[in-house]
Amino acid sequence: MKKTIFAAALLAATVLSGAASAKTFVFCSEGSPEGFDPGLYTAGTTFDASAHTVYSRLLEFKKGTTETEPGLAESWEISDDGLQYTFKLRSGVKFQTTDFFTPTRELNADDVVFSFDRQMNAQNPWNQYVAGASWEYFAGMGFPELISKIEKVDDLTVRFTLKRKEAPFLANLAMPFASIVSKEYADSLDKAGTKEKLNQQPLGTGPFQFVAYQQDAVIRYKANPDFYKGKEKIDDLVFAITTDAAVRFQKLKAGECHLMPYPNSADVESMKSDPALKVEQQEGLNVAYLAYNTTQAPFDKVEVRKALNMAINKQAIVDAVFQGAATPAKNPIPPTMWSYDESTVDDNYDPEAAKKMLADAGVSGLSMKVWAMPVARPYMLNARRAAELIQSDFQKIGVTVEIVSYEWAEYLERSKAKDRDGAVILGWTGDNGDPDNFLDTLLGCDAVGGNNRAQWCSKEFDDLVTKAKESSDQAERTKLYQQAQAVFKKEAPWATLDHSLAIVPMRKEVTGFVQSPLGDFAFDGVDITE
């Protein structure tokens, strides 16, 4: 191994000393992308390899935040009734010139209309250009029911007409599935009879352009010289697909890559002590929770739910399941999200008080079911272990717990039932960084029998969230969401368990990498210093 590293270092050194120094940044990615058309998929791995490298969107998330900023759209206007969004496109934005395609025109409204119409309109010839295309995120964010039409006003103006007021709409447009693809490129593929290439050789307006993909091994990009924000400092970007976290760490240590995602939590200590490495961490945009069924006795009583919440030792769960790579959660939204209420006071871990509270509520000899998911998710690596800990915590206050589990798809389905027996461990990973994506999606009255696993419908909470959804004033929305969090805490439909930490180890010489609260790995702005 050492020899190859020497060779690598040597080569890198000779290249760097040359006048036309080519800087190559290597990212040891955790898996193969499902494809390169971000509209088709939902995995972060796929978005890292397509949306955040090759493509750009009308709006972008400000680096390191969940707030949006202008992207391909330099400005927009919202009509007074809040239903019409008119976007003014940046002029002079060039699509990438690659080995496989040379664009003849710049970005215009046709590209934008095409990018969305193919996802929305079943009659669009590109709607089923790969078998079984389901445009999962487009549907998941409710766009089919939300958008009434998208039209080209002039070459650089596009108008979206909505069916109802929806403030998170702008944030949704910054999501990977809303990436803008080139209609000209698509047309030329269609003519050549190779539509599937759109998903294999992506072409966009993003900071890096696609060079080659060797299945399950390497993806290569180079900096897009025509990028509208200017060419990147690194010249080549390589994704070395390395599925095993231990091997990723070895490669990082050996200098074979500059940055890696998802380390083994067991390795983090030795990463921190390695002088060649630095480790950055941040709460992920997720939450794990235990949702009571608030329609069933005795869980319909706030005191019972509060008492159970106080009996759970969250720190113990964080330690046992994440080896510390998570933080206990007190709010239903993660701390990196705007409007997160710092002032919330969590239910203290206090088995004695919990026991008394339960007795005061007239509940004794309670036995209940706790559902544990059968799969590891980012917000909960081992639900069964967490359930066992909760079981022993509840034992201490005289509550007997039976742990149940089902196959994953069935688990998701059965846990939706309104008359479900037991509390469910589940969680959520945010999509667009908007609090609505957590609070309304998971706890709104409309979601009862669906994503609202607590079957909890509080008029007070629902009114606040609905009002926030319809307002386009950020300050007002922040205030409303903070009030909603207070209602949530008071009513305790869930025990909030944890937010997992995203830990990113990298070489010391890497500069300019900004961790994204959305969990993306985007390498625009990254540089390697000697």
Place this chain on the structure above:
Amino acid sequence: MFRFFLGRLAVLIPTFLGVSLIAFSFIRLLPGDPVALLSGERVMSPERHAQISHNLGLDRPWIVQYLDYLWGVLHGDFGTSIVSKSSVSEQFLQLFPATLELSICAMIFAIVIGIPVGVFAALKRGSFADQTLMGVALVGYSMPIFWWGLLLIILFSGVLQWTPVSGRISLLYFFPPVTGFMLIDSALSDQAGAFKSAFSHLILPSIVLGTIPLAVIARQTRSAMLEVLGEDYVRTARAKGLSPFRVVGIHALRNAMIPVITTIGLQVGVMLAGAILTETIFSWPGIGKWMVDSVFRRDYPVIQGGLLIIAGIIMLVNLAVDLLYGLINPRIRH
């Protein structure tokens, strides 16, 4: 010979149909609804669920789906991955060269060492050397290769730092695939050191994958040689005073090779099973790792198509071995 061939083929066709039926029914037996899994924690409306099921053709009677699938298979269409939405046969063709290259190198390793060892042991029958070699061969035969691979990584990549940990070639080198065989492609490219890098990446996986075939070949060669050496014509040749080299090299070895070739053919299945473990350990982007990954991703069409293709390959290789055996040894035809 032709009738022999037809007879074998007649057996092959129903077997292949059975294999396809089994591979097909796995997808129905697997727990969990692949469509519902698409949206995970997000909720999918019943209408959308029905729409996607319809798009994927999952709402038709299974017999129709099977016949449709079979029709596709006969035209080289093994379905579409539910995860990547790309064609299973395309993925297979991209990844198969990596497995083939690894298997060929492993087989060369096994044959080049196995046959001489077997011949030597047979000639020195009962000696200390024979017993030691056969003892080592039995160790190789009993080897849990996934552990063997890890041990070699610890020793050669960890302690000695002679070989790379995983992958097919260093990331430094980049050239478009021509044949898909990294050794050939790297030699064709004009990049200095590329071939050496590709070669050094191949060493450990080849040893690991070749270990069990090596042991089997050595043992088989030895017993085939012993049998031939006991035959009258070899004794006659010896008695006539032919040099031991000619006796062994020309008369004995040639006849002893018949069962050995069969053994080698039968190792193809062993190799493909071994590839599952070897490729997982060395992050080798071939079909073994592809199958394991697909099982974990619950990518049913890929599991189904991959099973069918792999079984088809094994059946064809077995047929080829049968035919070859029939050619060398005409007695078997009856």
Place this chain on the structure above:
Amino acid sequence: MADTTAAEDVVIDPSRARRLSEFWYYFSENRGAVIGLVVFIILVLAAVLAPLITPHAPAMQYRDAVLLPPAWEANGRAAYLLGTDAVGRDIFSRLLYGAQFSLFIGVVVTLLALVGGIVVGVIAGYFGGWIDTLIMRLMDIILAFPSLLLALVLVAVLGPGLTNAMIAIALVLQPHFVRLTRAAVMAEKNREYVVAARVAGAGSWRLMFRTILPNCMAPLIVQATLSFSNAILDAAALGFLGMGAQPPTPEWGTMLAEAREFILRAWWVVTFPGLAILITVLAINLMGDGLRDALDPKLKRS
């Protein structure tokens, strides 16, 4: 060894004791087989006595003793003979308990495959005709898949876990028994003693299982030892791929899978479970070689 009448003798000789002593004579000729037998007996004893001789419970986590090297290394402690794993469990104790699992897997899988294979094989061989064709085509189908791949997919269908892994492995090992039994039954079925029994009015089932079968046990026993070692290897491989026994079960393959992330940092967590698998499989294979020589000197294979 070249005494080709030995098998016939076994059939004809009425004295059990004599057959046994003859068997032992041939078996003990093979030094490797005897070594294998001794090691195997030690393994069985270790597995049975594991609760008595292990210093620690297999799942007990000692938080102050994480990733300790073996006792003879610089930082090792005598309390943990072969060191500890990433969560502070004693590797030696886990290995001994693991022997229970591996031997249990071997026995159950072999029995399942053997009994199933014999029943199906006897039916195919005795009745012949379309039943035979159907059964043999089915076996061809199973054999057309690489065994580990088929087992892997079967376990994916049935759900990961030790029981399902055993069922899957038994299923993929079974065709070998079917083929052997069928061939033996077909060879025996027209022998004089069978014809005589039939004339005497013995029923089909009685004929098959009481008369014919005992005379074709030798190759089946040899195949059974082979299956025994294969079962242990395949179960460990499935465990290694995360589809066999689930953590924290101290199954050797599963232990290896858990140890992978420490491969370059703590050699002992990786080395010992694999060594245990190798030793067990090797001992059984050595015995298998000896059995083959002893039961049927004609059956000299690779």
